[in-house]
Amino acid sequence: MVRIMLACAAGMSTSLLVTKMQTAAKESGVEAEIWAVPEADVEKNVGKFDVCLLGPQVRFKLKAIQKIADGKWPVDVIEMTAYGTMNGKKVFDFAMDTYNNFYNK
Numbered sequence: 001m002v003r004i005m006l007a008c009a010a011g012m013s014t015s016l017l018v019t020k021m022q023t024a025a026k027e028s029g030v031e032a033e034i035w036a037v038p039e040a041d042v043e044k045n046v047g048k049f050d051v052c053l054l055g056p057q058v059r060f061k062l063k064a065i066q067k068i069a070d071g072k073w074p075v076d077v078i079e080m081t082a083y084g085t086m087n088g089k090k091v092f093d094f095a096m097d098t099y100n101n102f103y104n105k
Contacts, residue, residue, distance in 0.1 A: 004095045005045055006036040006078070007065070008055030020088020021095070030096065043068050051099045053091070056080040074102035 004021070006014040014036035025032035037045055039058045042065050052075045054062060059077045066075045076098050082090040 002030060002032045002096070002099055003048065003050045004032060004034045004092075004099075005042075005049035005052050006034070006055065007039040007042050007052060007058060007061075008036065009057050010038050012036075013057075014055055017083065017086050017088060017091060020086055021092040022088075024089040024092035027089075028092070028096075032092075034092075039065070046073070049073060051095050051102075052076075053078050053095055053098070056083050074098050 006018060008014045018034050018036050021034045022032070025034065039054065039061050042052065046068060050073065052065065052069065052073060054065065054075065054077045056078060062075065062077055069075050076094075078091055079094065081087075082094065
């Protein structure tokens with residue numbers, strides 16, 4: 001089970017993306033829990049996710065959230081075009097690449 005958390009300004013703009021990512025996970029045969037939170041709630045969720053992806057609108061928070069993750073969990077920013085087009089497969093694949101690159105060193 002891979003736990004993927006998305007963080008954006010209010011946690012609402014990513015809800016459609018979460019649904020599309022869940023579909024992509026099923027189609028890929030990957031058991032995944034995917035959810036979205038406002039970026040202000042990231043710290044409350046530390047330890048509950050394996051990967052944290054930030055929406056492009058909160059990319060300026062990357063360093064602060066990486067500091068909260070303390071090198072124990074990967075944090076990255078979703079590519080703007082994939083986010084803007086709500087490309088769930090592309091974002092899911094990015095999450096899995098981030099996951100594999102971090103945990104399979």
